[in-house]
Amino acid sequence: MARAVEESAYHSTDLRAGRILARGGKVGAMTVDRGTLFAAVQQGDDAWTVSVAVPVLTVEATDTFVELVAAESGRIAGLLDGDLPHQLVEDAEDAGVELLPYGSEFSASCSCEAWAQPCPHGLAVLTQFTWLIDGDPLALLHLRGLSREQLLAALHDRTSRTPSGAASDRDEVDEATEVDVEVGIDAARRAARILELLEQGEDVTSLL
Structure with a gap:
């Protein structure tokens, strides 16, 4: 994410100014929503409002991402604990799911109306966001359009849907197989008994 912020800067001086603002605690409370970041940045006596749009998954x-999370035990708990394993990010990328945005994907606007966006205020907000996701990776997923509630609901739906249906189908097949086997055994016993009685010269009409 930090590399994406660097890539998005028009000039290195803007990037440095943005980092100074972020490190100086000039970025106010941040709102993270589906595909958008919003925050106010204080600079001197002025406060500028910044909005950053990012494509959602x-x-x-x-x-695909839900399948990858469910594929290994511990990944769900890890995410909820604030851990986004590097291996999960790599697996997602290999599967065509880009969790970490590119610099060119940021679409920033600021009330300062600087001609180059993201401006230092926008870069301050993006820098602050990289620090935020270090402690809460679900904020990145939320920005990408997958909130915590949606992730948990999707995982629950996947778990409750597939195994139960498969188990039900297996039970029906097993019951039908058991019936067929029992019928076959009974028929074989009857045939053997009839042959035995015929060899003894007994009347088997009642058994046919």
């Missing part, structure tokens, strides 16, 4: 990418 497609439905297909979201489904």
Whole structure:
């Protein structure tokens, strides 16, 4: 994420100014929503409002990511504990799911109306966000369009849907197989008994 912020800067001086603002505690409370970041940045006697838009994951990418999280035990608990394993990010990228945005994906606007965006205020907000996701990786997922509630609901739906249906199908097949086996054994016993009685010269009409 930090590299993406660097890539988005028009000039290194803007990046340095943004970092100074962020480190100086000039970025106010940040609102993270689906595909958007919003915060106010204090500079001198002025306060500037910054909005940053980021593309959200497609439905297909979201489904793939949910499958990857569910594929290994501990990943769900790790995410909820504030851990976004590097391996999970790599697995997601290999599957075509880009969690970490590129610098060119940021679409920033600021009330300072600087011609180059993101301006130092926007870069301050983005820098602050990189620090935020270090402690709460779910903020990155939320920005990408997958909130904590949606992630948990998708995982629950996946867990409750597939195994139960598969188990039900297996039970029906097993019951049908057991019936077929029992019928076959009974028929074989009856045939053997009839042959035995015929060899003894007994009347088997009642058994047919």
